[in-house]
Amino acid sequence: MTTHELTTTIYQRLRKVRVIIITVAILASIGLILYSKQKPVTYTSRASVFPLTSGNDNNATSSTLSALLGSETPKSFSEDASINIIELAQSRTTREEVAAIRDSSMGNKTIAELLIDDINNHRGWFEEKITMPPNQYALITWAGEVLKGGLNATINKNNMLILSYTGRSPELVRTVSYGFINKISLFYIQLKQEKARRDFEFATSKVDSLRNVMNSKDNQLIAIDKRTLFTNTNKLEFRVPTENLIADKQMIRQQYATAVANQQNAAYKLQKATPLIKILDRPEPPYYIENKSAVLYGLIGLFGGFICISLFFVSGIILKFARYEINKAIFGTSTSKNTTPSGKAASAL
Secondary structure: OOHHHHHHHHHHHHHHOHHHHHHHHHHHHHHHHHHHHHOOOEEEEEEEEEEOOOOOOOOHHHHOHHHHHOOOOOOOOOOOOOOOHHHHHHOHHHHHHHHOOEEHHHOOEEHHHHHHHHHHHOOOOOOOOOOOOOOHHHHHHHHHHHHHHHEEEEEOOOOOEEEEEEEOOHHHHHHHHHHHHHHHHHHHHHHHHHHHHHHHHHHHHHHHHHHHHHHHHHHHHHHHHHHOOOOOOOOHHHHHHHHHHHHHHHHHHHHHHHHHHHHHHHHHHHHOOOOOEEEEEOOOOOOEEEOOOHHHHHHHHHHHHHHHHHHHHHHHHHHHHHHHHHHHHHHOOOOOOOOOOHHHHHHHO
């Protein structure tokens, strides 16, 4: 069987089932067109942010980018806590806090409510309309899961956070992106302020306590002085208690000076707690737009369906031809069945 005979046989087979082939190709084209219409147009923002650290911080956590970004795992808790910034961005707490943000430029609605409006206004052909959850908690929980599906956070080789969000409208994509950046920045501010606030409160209580003790020692000295108004001050019964009280007061005064210094240091740290996140690339338009073209998908379905169904119908012919050629190559001659005249072989196929 020659290649010409093979081609003729394939053509005859395809000609007989041409109606089926055309029908399947059209159905495949229609199926992919419907699939493309089911997926709405999406917009993806991209923002790159990095942490700002103070050079005067004495601890390793706040003076290195790796600790703040969570790229190094601390063996123990340090003076300032560290958390992986990717886990922070993708955490349920952060997502639900973003969902609860109200946008004054969009009717003072929460992002959760705007997400429902956005999905309902940009639905695919076969998407069902989303109904409003029965209460605020259910709404925020639902919106947190939606934000999780559209959010992507990674760390590049320069230890910079790359934050991307995909949504159905550019306005909401921008709002959500800035919401995540603000919540991440606010978390680190509060994290640093919480430690400084606790240090300040402890130092203040220590200062107040030592001041009360010093006042108590002064009152004891005054009481001794009143009781021994006409007593010889050189006697041990007067000198020893007085010297002990004076020594205690001197020791307490030193502790008081140290406590006041610690209080001022804690107050300075509390006042200088500034935003630790700086935006390098802002999540502003133009965004990356993903739109599934119905024409392109229709052509892919048409040609793909035509090729696949054609191969299905001629696969038996091609397989028989391949066996014939293999037998011929191995044995040199074919069996009597395969050595029939070319016309009969073609008709058998």
